[in-house]
Amino acid sequence: MMRDSFYLAWQYICHHRITTAVLVSSITMITYLPAALEVIVDNAEQHFRSRANSTPLVVGLRGSPLELVFASLYFEKPYNAVIRMSQLQRIEKQNLCQAIPLHTRFESRDFSIVGTTIDYASLRRLRVDQGRIWRLLGECVVGSHVAEQLDLRVGSKLPVTTTAAFTLDNAPLRLKVVGIFTATETPDDEAIFVDLKTTWIMEGLGHGHVKGARHGSPEGTAYTEITNENVDSFHFHGEENQFPITSIIVVPENQKAETLLRGQYLSPEDTTQIVCPREVMDSLLDKVFMVRSYMISIIAVVSLVTMLTVSLVLVLSIRLRRGEIATMKKIGCSRFTIAVLLGSQIMIIIVFSVVLASILTLITNAYGPELVRFLLL
Amino acid sequence: MIQVNNLRFSYGQDDFSLQIDELSIHKGQSVAWTGHSGSGKTTLLHLVAGIVLPETGRLESCEVELTGLRDSARRDFRIRNIGLVLQDFELFEYMSVLDNILLPYRINRSLQLTSSVRTRAKQLANEMGLEQLILRRPTNLSHGEQQRVAVCRALITNPKMVLADEPTANLDPGNASRVLDALDLYTKQNGATLVVVTHDNKIHNRFDRTIDVSSFCFQTQSENVGDLNDER
Numbered sequence: 001m002m003r004d005s006f007y008l009a010w011q012y013i014c015h016h017r018i019t020t021a022v023l024v025s026s027i028t029m030i031t032y033l034p035a036a037l038e039v040i041v042d043n044a045e046q047h048f049r050s051r052a053n054s055t056p057l058v059v060g061l062r063g064s065p066l067e068l069v070f071a072s073l074y075f076e077k078p079y080n081a082v083i084r085m086s087q088l089q090r091i092e093k094q095n096l097c098q099a100i101p102l103h104t105r106f107e108s109r110d111f112s113i114v115g116t117t118i119d120y121a122s123l124r125r126l127r128v129d130q131g132r133i134w135r136l137l138g139e140c141v142v143g144s145h146v147a148e149q150l151d152l153r154v155g156s157k158l159p160v161t162t163t164a165a166f167t168l169d170n171a172p173l174r175l176k177v178v179g180i181f182t183a184t185e186t187p188d189d190e191a192i193f194v195d196l197k198t199t200w201i202m203e204g205l206g207h208g209h210v211k212g213a214r215h216g217s218p219e220g221t222a223y224t225e226i227t228n229e230n231v232d233s234f235h236f237h238g239e240e241n242q243f244p245i246t247s248i249i250v251v252p253e254n255q256k257a258e259t260l261l262r263g264q265y266l267s268p269e270d271t272t273q274i275v276c277p278r279e280v281m282d283s284l285l286d287k288v289f290m291v292r293s294y295m296i297s298i299i300a301v302v303s304l305v306t307m308l309t310v311s312l313v314l315v316l317s318i319r320l321r322r323g324e325i326a327t328m329k330k331i332g333c334s335r336f337t338i339a340v341l342l343g344s345q346i347m348i349i350i351v352f353s354v355v356l357a358s359i360l361t362l363i364t365n366a367y368g369p370e371l372v373r374f375l376l377l
Numbered sequence: 378m379i380q381v382n383n384l385r386f387s388y389g390q391d392d393f394s395l396q397i398d399e400l401s402i403h404k405g406q407s408v409a410w411t412g413h414s415g416s417g418k419t420t421l422l423h424l425v426a427g428i429v430l431p432e433t434g435r436l437e438s439c440e441v442e443l444t445g446l447r448d449s450a451r452r453d454f455r456i457r458n459i460g461l462v463l464q465d466f467e468l469f470e471y472m473s474v475l476d477n478i479l480l481p482y483r484i485n486r487s488l489q490l491t492s493s494v495r496t497r498a499k500q501l502a503n504e505m506g507l508e509q510l511i512l513r514r515p516t517n518l519s520h521g522e523q524q525r526v527a528v529c530r531a532l533i534t535n536p537k538m539v540l541a542d543e544p545t546a547n548l549d550p551g552n553a554s555r556v557l558d559a560l561d562l563y564t565k566q567n568g569a570t571l572v573v574v575t576h577d578n579k580i581h582n583r584f585d586r587t588i589d590v591s592s593f594c595f596q597t598q599s600e601n602v603g604d605l606n607d608e609r
Contacts, residue, residue: 004483004484007483009471014471015514257387328484330428332481332485332529333456
């Protein structure tokens with residue numbers, strides 16, 4: 001009997017495709033939206049917390065702590081709030097921590113170029129999948145996503161597209177890809193890593209040309225590519241402690257060292273700040289959770305209204321079917337069968353909607369990290 | 378087959394009532410029920426089918442005393458014993474012709490839908506000239522075709538009695554004759570009783586008996602009431 005009721009309900013649903021589609025869409029949406037919101041927020045929380053938890057402290061120019069953290073952890077966009085190398089030396093000479101400089105002012109084809117030291121790869125446990133880590137000026141190792149998107153292989157050449165990174169003669173510097181990192185599903189997959197000194201060459205603080213030639217003479221034209229043959233001719237002008245970096249990742253040896261370091265940046269006259277990414281992210285996530293609460297309240301109201309409308313449509317549909325129900329009763333259909341028949345119709349619509357919403361939620365979950373990056377970064 | 382004694386029926390506050398002291402229709406008889414609009418022809422058909430119950434009196438249909446049965450028992454009785462051809466066909470637009478014919482087997486657990494039933498449904502459709510139309514929706518059929526589907530639905534359960542409410546209304550003479558022939562053939566082959574409600578005097582000669590239901594009808598007030606209550 002149940003099978004026959006489902007069969008008749010299915011026939012009815014198939015015949016009234018548009019009404020069914022509207023009902024299924026409405027129920028799917030009110031089921032999917034809160035689930036998707038939950039999935040996205042969970043992914044965002046996990047995404048932000050895992051990166052922040054593995055980065056104890058960050059030093060940078062005084063200003064927005066959130067911008068500093070996003071620039072240092074996510075290489076969100078070229079970050080122009082620079083500090084000097086003397087700040088790195090200021091930290092290092094205390095022997096309280098490991099300090100890793102970052103330079104994220106430049107990009108190539110919309111991917112950030114991160115100038116740093118090999119210690120960064122150790123900190124993030126980055127493994128080279130193909131090729132090797134950078135050793136010389138002009139060499140770079142790219143994240144897995146960059147390699148995939150730009151179709152790069154070991155040996156490929158990559159122009160630095162940021163205008164400021166042109167050489168003294170206004171020709172773009174070309175980087176040589178010497179390695180590709182294994183995918184980590186972190187922002188490191190989206191970045192191009194070079195030695196810190198390579199970024200200073202992009203800054204125009206150093207260059208290479210024919211030895212002995214005067215700057216400005218034809219022989220003194222700067223090389224646009226650093227090769228094994230010309231690398232020895234590269235040199236820097238100026239004091240290294242005045243060279244720019246955008247931030248410093250600080251890994252204190254212990255809690256005491258962390259407290260001591262943080263205490264040194266309390267002076268309001270200090271032009272630099274030290275921030276704890278975990279605390280910054282906690283503060284951001286508090287705001288995200290607050291927005292989620294508001295959205296859940298709005299979705300709840302919308303869901304209630306939608307459910308009332310869906311109920312009204314179903315009640316009206318049953319009223320329209322009074323003649324049909326009367327005919328069934330005349331032929332000999334029981335009240336129970338009529339209830340099962342109408343219930344089957346509603347159940348099929350609900351099951352369809354829930355299955356559809358579940359599939360959408362699974363897809364959202366599968367693409368959660370990408371969605372978070374797309375929506376929030 | 379139908380035995381009515383001292384039956385009284387009315388619709389609550391309505392001034393219409395049916396009063397039948399005695400009515401007998403024997404097994405295998407074919408009977409035409411006539412009478413003016415609102416005289417209670419359809420009501421009497423519903424009483425005999427057990428769709429409604431009389432206020433008082435005795436009503437036996439297919440050797441079953443209906444007044445003593447509960448609603449669910451009457452529905453089971455109806456689906457097993459009675460083939461109903463309803464006014465205006467009352468087919469289901471969302472089902473195919475075949476599904477409309479098989480409907481009684483899908484709405485009551487006292488009937489089992491088996492492969493032999495399906496075969497019989499197709500055979501009935503063939504006999505009615507519907508073999509090419511069994512997968513179509515009723516809305517894509519002519520009036521005559523729709524009525525033939527309704528007849529197939531009434532006959533699919535091999536009923537002991539066929540009750541047809543104006544089965545030839547709105548049909549051209551050719552289709553009307555085809556429908557009546559089908560009902561006649563079935564009842565003769567199976568020894569079933571046939572009751573047909575009709576306004577059409579030209580077909581009275583096709584039946585064993587003609588009963589004027591107006592003689593059982595009492596209306597205490599307006600003379601126009603009958604015209605306003607065609608569904609009776």
